[in-house]
Amino acid sequence: MDSLLGTGDERREGRRKPRRRRRGGFLAPMLALVVLVGAIGGAGYYGYRWLSEAMKVEDFTGRGSGEVVVRIKDGQSAADVARLLEEKGVIASARAFTDAIAEAGKSSSLQPGEFTLRERMSAAAAVDLLTDPANQKKQRVLVLEGWRLSKIIPELAEKTGRPQKDFETAAEDAEALDLPGYAKGGLEGYAFPATYEVTPSMTPADILAAMVERYKQTAESAGLESAAEALGRTPHEIMTIASIIQAEAGRQEDMPKIARVIYNRLAHKPPMKLQMDSTVFYGLNRYGIAAGDKDVKSRSKYNTYRYHGLPPGPIGNPGDHAIEAALNPADGPWLFFVTTDPKKKITKFTDKESEFWRLRDEFNRARGG
Structure with missing residues (x-):
């Protein structure tokens, strides 16, 4: 037994002898790492191509066909308008529109109103139409200083083609018009004289409310x-x-x-x-x-x-x-x-x-x- 295992001293000394390192002990893991990185690099290249194709922004080409009326409301952002256009089938994707309007530098050119567009338009073509004031569907109505409601209401009815009775009814709804409390529920005096741009979708109440809002702006400015x-x-x-x-x-x-x-x-x-x-x-x-x-x-x-x-x-x-x-x-x-x-x-x-x-x-x- 002792001759096979060695003496106790030899065993103790054996525990103290350093073990020899194999040649290339660090080389194998490093080679494995290089191979792995190379494999990932190759997968990354083809993965990049796959992601680029997958993330490609969908867009139509050309100027489209048919007719779609789109109404932009006051305060809507380019992203809001983009979603609306996508829902109506004007553009292929909201992203295409936000990219196109940002590239054209026209985000601040969007104005509230009604516009006539077409179905399946390229985003760039939609941007061109929405930022062109000539494409906005509107009618200018002039209300002169000093006009009484008895003059304003028939004028609005004639210019817009809406029934005069609808304007008269709307004029009596102080809450819908958002009249200031001190107006005592009466519109006379608070339908501010100015030139108004009226779109086809605006109701008589919308038009009169716009006049009240214009009055409020003047009142605030004047303190x-x-x-x-x-x-x-x-x-x-x-x-x-x-x-x-x-x-x-x-x-x-x-x-x-x-x-x-x-x-x-x-x-x-x-x-x-x-x-x-x-x-x-x-x-x-x-x-x-x-x-x-x-x-x-x-x-x-x-x-x-x-x-x-x-x-x-x-x-x-x-x-x-x-x-x-x-x-x-x-x-x-x-x-x-x-x-x-x-x-x-x-x-x-x-x-x-x-x-x-x-x-x-x-x-x-x-x-x-």
Whole structure:
């Protein structure tokens, strides 16, 4: 046994002898690693080609056929529009559109509105049509400063081909129009005069709501609510004053002075009636320059010859200059004004009643009376 296994000392010494390393001990694993990397590299190349084919963006070619009407809503992004176009079969994939519009640098050129496109268009062709203002389906409708609702609604009905009754019904829905609370549920005064682009899918409520939204933008820009408070007036009173200014003024430069006449009369001691012919005619649902003796006997609440203070609300829809004048009246003592020459739109101001009657005679002579 001992001769085979060795003595105990030899066994102990044997445990202390270092083992010889085989030649090439590190070489085999390194060769295996090189072979493995080479295999992965080859698979990566063909895998890359496979992934490239698999991830290729699907797109149609050409300018398509047929007709598809697409409506872009305010606030929609290029990605939102891309998904819409894919759903309608205009383009092959949303990705193709977002890539095409980014490459063309036209993402910011998308505008709300209705556009006529075609089915199975290339994404690039769809981008071209959607960013071309000439391709937008719309109609321009002009609403002038001072127009009453009784003028605006028939005009909108005529221009859009929608029933007038539908506009009248929509005008009564203050909540749907998102009228400000101080409007007291009435649209008169808050249908802002401007040029509007109306698309075929817009309902009468949509159109009127756009006018209210445009008013809100002007009111915010003018700081109407805080400025009204500084003047000791409500926003509704300011809009009523602005509507009178708009109706009475022949020229923009006269507006701040007319505003001052209104404020001076409202603050006058003893109390003084406004006596504005424009409010009388509004109450009578008529238009005119000078109210007659019969007119000023009207019992309408808009008859400022009969009642003190402001009428119940606006008598038309004022523009931004009239609103600005109502918020920033000129400095002066004037209590009277007369448009002495209506054709030339010349208006004169005074703080003396005797001078007022002289100006009144000048007006009568100018109109041949």
